[in-house]
């Protein structure tokens with residue numbers, strides 16, 4: 454019994470030590486980007502969504518204005534919204550505003566980055582590199598971790614239950 458408990462404890466310790474390595478966070482100036490993730494795409498798919506949490510830790514407003522990547526011809530900033538019972542997606546012509554001290558979640562069913570005209574399928578284990586451009590902070594290079602097809606949240610990072 455003692456041995457069993459010791460083994461369990463060491464496994465838990467291992468899991469706790471391994472967890473921070475999975476979460477990839479990126480930052481530049483006051484802009485902090487947590488856990489960018491996307492999904493593997495089925496063959497022939499031409500679009501994919503990218504998600505992350507962006508925080509403006511500064512005292513002046515900023516704005517995510519655009520993004521680029523090598524894996525798709527176009528990247529747009531989108532919003533998904535229920536309009537009269539119908540889920541609609543629209544391109545955000547003015548980007549995503551980040552007020553001082555504000556965090557914005559890009560997640561399924563809300564704001565997202567849209568990779569359009571994929572040049573190849575997105576596959577698990579091959580992170581997607583992209584550059585996000587902010588009005589004030591400038592360009593930030595990020596890597597989107599690839600979750601399985603149809604995933605609703607990033608794995609291994611607490612499923613979106615961020616500590617505050």
Ligand SMILES: [Cu+2]
Nearest residue numbers: 531542565567
């Ligand atoms: Cu979209």
